[in-house]
Each structure stands twice: as C-alpha cells, then as structure tokens.
Amino acid sequence: MSAEGLERRTRNYLSDNVPQIQDHGGHFQIEDVDEATGEVTVSIGGACSGCGIAPMTMRAIEQRLPDEVDxxxxxxxxRASGPRAAVMPNKTDEMEDMEEYSDYSPPF
Incomplete structure (x- = not known):
C-alpha cells in the first residue's frame, strides 16, 4: 500500500471513529506517514488543546489505530503547533501523566 493510501485510511478511521474531535471544535491532521515502517504521526489542535480529555483521546488513538488499520x-x-494550535490556553499538559487517566477508555 502506498503512503497516500495509508494516510487516507488513517484519515478515514479518525473521521469515522473519533468524530468528537471535530464535533467539539478541534481538528486533527496527519503529520507524517512512513509506508515502510507503518509509523503514523497525528496532531490534534483547536479546542483539543484546552480540553480535559485530550490526553485520553490521544492515548486511545495511539492504542486503537494500529488495531483498526492493518x-x-x-x-x-x-498537540498541533503554530497558528492552528489552540483556541484556548493549554491546560492539560500535567494531565497526560496522571495515573487517574491511564486506563480511561473513551467511547469511540
């Protein structure tokens, strides 16, 4: 499969299975796709930058995407950087390492 095809499948999975990102004013962008290794880098931004469950959404994408896209x-x-990074201050950096969220499983 080409990197373009892998990127398209990744984008389709995120659009179809993680609609909360866009529904809540956030966005995602496929930053990089390495066809040879199967490694994918995704950034999320917009309202996600200040959302309390962003760390759990990020973790869920990291865990579920490899299971869903062969x-x-x-x-x-x-998190996205640059002009699309945030629409509110980032308040969740410290939450990413909190044990309370390590087992959280969003309903997508």
Missing amino acids: EVTSVKVR
Missing part, C-alpha cells in the same frame, strides 16, 4: 504499526499523537 498497515499501521505505531502511532504518535501530539
């Missing part, structure tokens, strides 16, 4: 072997999800 060619994906690993996923890195990060």
